[in-house]
Amino acid sequence: MTPTATPAIQLRGLEKSYGELHVLRGVDLDVAPGSIFALLGSNGAGKTTVLRILATLLRADAGAATVNGFDVATQAAQVRESFSLTGQFAAVDELLSGRENLVLVAKLRHLPAPGTVADDLLARFALTEAGGRKVSTYSGGMRRRLDIAMSLIGDPSVIFLDEPTTGLDPQARLEVWDTVKELAGQGTTVLLTTQYLDEAEQLADRIAILHEGRIIADGTLAELKQLLPPAEVEYVEKQPTLEQIFLAVVGADTKGPR
Amino acid sequence: MSATHFLPDTTTLTGRSLRHIVRSPDTIITTVLTPIAMMLLFVFVFGGAIDTGQDTGSYVNYLLPGILLMTIASGIAYTAYRLFTDLQSGIFERFQSMPIARSSVLWAHVLTSLVANLVSLVVVIAVAFVMGFRTSASVLDWLAVFGILALFTLALTWLAVIPGLTAKTIDGASGFSYPLIFLPFISSAFVPTDSMPAPVQWFAENQPVTPIVNSIRALFAEQPVGNDLWVALAWCVGILVVAYVLAMAAYRRKIASA
Numbered sequence: 181m182t183p184t185a186t187p188a189i190q191l192r193g194l195e196k197s198y199g200e201l202h203v204l205r206g207v208d209l210d211v212a213p214g215s216i217f218a219l220l221g222s223n224g225a226g227k228t229t230v231l232r233i234l235a236t237l238l239r240a241d242a243g244a245a246t247v248n249g250f251d252v253a254t255q256a257a258q259v260r261e262s263f264s265l266t267g268q269f270a271a272v273d274e275l276l277s278g279r280e281n282l283v284l285v286a287k288l289r290h291l292p293a294p295g296t297v298a299d300d301l302l303a304r305f306a307l308t309e310a311g312g313r314k315v316s317t318y319s320g321g322m323r324r325r326l327d328i329a330m331s332l333i334g335d336p337s338v339i340f341l342d343e344p345t346t347g348l349d350p351q352a353r354l355e356v357w358d359t360v361k362e363l364a365g366q367g368t369t370v371l372l373t374t375q376y377l378d379e380a381e382q383l384a385d386r387i388a389i390l391h392e393g394r395i396i397a398d399g400t401l402a403e404l405k406q407l408l409p410p411a412e413v414e415y416v417e418k419q420p421t422l423e424q425i426f427l428a429v430v431g432a433d434t435k436g437p438r
Numbered sequence: 439m440s441a442t443h444f445l446p447d448t449t450t451l452t453g454r455s456l457r458h459i460v461r462s463p464d465t466i467i468t469t470v471l472t473p474i475a476m477m478l479l480f481v482f483v484f485g486g487a488i489d490t491g492q493d494t495g496s497y498v499n500y501l502l503p504g505i506l507l508m509t510i511a512s513g514i515a516y517t518a519y520r521l522f523t524d525l526q527s528g529i530f531e532r533f534q535s536m537p538i539a540r541s542s543v544l545w546a547h548v549l550t551s552l553v554a555n556l557v558s559l560v561v562v563i564a565v566a567f568v569m570g571f572r573t574s575a576s577v578l579d580w581l582a583v584f585g586i587l588a589l590f591t592l593a594l595t596w597l598a599v600i601p602g603l604t605a606k607t608i609d610g611a612s613g614f615s616y617p618l619i620f621l622p623f624i625s626s627a628f629v630p631t632d633s634m635p636a637p638v639q640w641f642a643e644n645q646p647v648t649p650i651v652n653s654i655r656a657l658f659a660e661q662p663v664g665n666d667l668w669v670a671l672a673w674c675v676g677i678l679v680v681a682y683v684l685a686m687a688a689y690r691r692k693i694a695s696a
Contacts, residue, residue, distance in 0.1 A: 224659065235535045260537040271528030273454065275461045287450045288538050306498065314461075330532070 186249060188213040188338050189234065193243035196229055203229050205393035206243065211386075213337075214372045216360060218384035220377065228268060233338050234371070235265040245416035247338055263338040264331035268346065271322040271330075272315050278302065278326050279311040280332065289334035301329040305359075321352030328359055329394035339363060341372040345379060350374045350423050351430070357383055444539040450548030451533070455520060459554050465516050469558045472619065473509040474565050477501060480628060481569055488629055495659075498571045502563070503654035504627020507647055508619055509562050510555050510591050514598040515615035517551040521602030522611035525692075534693055544599060544689060551595040559587060573658040583657050586667075589674040590650060594618065596681035603688045620638060627651045646673035 185245055189211035196204040203226040211217040220328055221227045232238040234245055235254040245252045248262035271279050279298050286294035302311040305325045310318065315326065324344070331339055341360070345353040374380055380387045381401060388398040397404055420428075445660040459465055477498070480488075485497035524543075526531040533543050563571075575583070598615070605611035622628070624638060625647035631639050642648055656663040 210528075215648050237531055237535055257537065260535060263535075265532065265535045267528045267531060271532040273529055274527070275458050276454070280457070284450065284454055285536070288447060288533070288536055290446070 186289045187404045190246045190377040197243040215385040216364045219373045220380050221390035231342050264285045264336040265340045266331045270327035277312050285330045285333045305329045330357035336367045447538045447542040448545045452549045455550040469513040470561045475503045477505050501590050502566050503651040504622040509558050511618035513555040513558050514594045515612040518598040518602035518611045548595050555591045579657045593674050593678035596685050599685040622647050
């Protein structure tokens with residue numbers, strides 16, 4: 181964490197209410213460029229609301245937010261050039277094929293060779309074989325992979341992932357994790373929301389906990405662990421987790437494909 | 439903002455929804471089914487007993503203009519349906535979060551509606567010819583007929599955008615079209631208005647379907663259109679302007695705050 185670097189995402193005193201319901205009550209957050217930042221919170225904590233404000237889909241009642249240095253309220257067009265959003269439910273066109281979905285997004289991002297972009301991404305996400313099929317025939321994991329592939333078109337410097345692994349089976353989940361790590365390795369800033377603690381633990385450089393509209397904890401995993409009393413040494417027999425059993429039985433490589 | 443992208447983005451997105459229609463041609467079939475059934479019923483069952491008292495030749499000549507309006511009214515329900523589906527699937531938000539000309543998302547649906555309705559109208563007119571519809575209308579008359587029909591389609595399509603954006607359920611999104619489909623019954627579409635009781639006659643003569651039907655009928659029969667044409671155009675433009683303003687207001691509520 182270099183404190184001197186300009187944050188890729190910055191939130192200051194962000195507030196949002198739906199009528200009487202105060203979803204966000206002053207959220208402050210800094211996300212360093214090229215890092216994976218996990219926003220942790222239970223259902224209804226306001227995680228999606230934060231992402232929707234950053235994605236210029238929702239206006240905040242008070243406070244300020246910037247993406248890539250651009251203000252989401254006053255420089256929305258530049259903000260939209262800077263990020264890609266992968267929503268909570270795979271936003272793909274069911275009646276088009278996987279390849280057509282990718283070509284569509286490449287065209288909307290005004291790229292010169294949409295077909296090449298699509299073919300490259302199909303190969304990268306192991307969808308080449310399914311590329312010509314209608315998306316309505318895809319499994320949940322394939323849909324999510326296509327969804328993320330669509331978000332990578334145009335190489336945005338910031339990616340928002342709203343609960344990227346909710347509803348996925350363990351294998352598909354590991355695939356998404358690998359993709360996220362790969363992205364951050366290439367210098368993309370990733371802000372993801374999750375309600376799974378192990379997901380945050382596995383992926384994030386930094387974790388913030390959103391609770392009742394405020395950030396109540398913000399730090400690296402090591403820093404957050406220090407908030408608790410020191411660990412006591414106990415002797416317990418280590419049982420495999422059900423996830424380890426599942427992956428061993430179905431014969432999947434625990435490190436995921438590729 | 440990204441006004442320079444409006445044309446390419448609208449073209450790309452129109453191509454997308456036209457592909458939907460090609461992939462599910464049932465939308466055209468169900469659109470033309472009701473009007474064709476009505477045409478068969480009225481021409482071959484009731485037609486013999488209806489005295490139009492007008493010199494339009496066979497009853498199908500008298501009936502066709504109203505049937506064409508019915509076709510449009512049932513066709514635009516699919517615009518509301520497609521828009522509603524886009525909102526539900528999240529792809530609407532994906533588009534809105536991208537660096538595109540945002541309004542092209544709506545215009546693409548409107549242009550698609552024009553194309554889909556044109557195809558439906560051609561199918562219905564072809565069936566009418568098989569059933570004995572004859573006209574001596576010139577190319578110019580035909581152009582005028584299609585001009586009026588296109589304007590009516592445009593007006594009703596913007597009307598359909600409103601439930602498409604605001605409906606809570608799929609039935610609510612397409613159900614609004616039922617009154618429009620049956621509006622021709624209380625007009626000069628099936629029988630002359632002077633055979634109706636006074637209050638009904640007043641309604642029939644002062645609702646948009648009657649002047650539009652009379653204008654198209656006159657064009658087909660190569661008779662002077664007279665005042666009806668101006669009243670018809672005034673109705674179409676009036677509905678178009680009001681529907682457009684309301685639809686854009688609903689749209690702004692959708693993308694800005696909610």
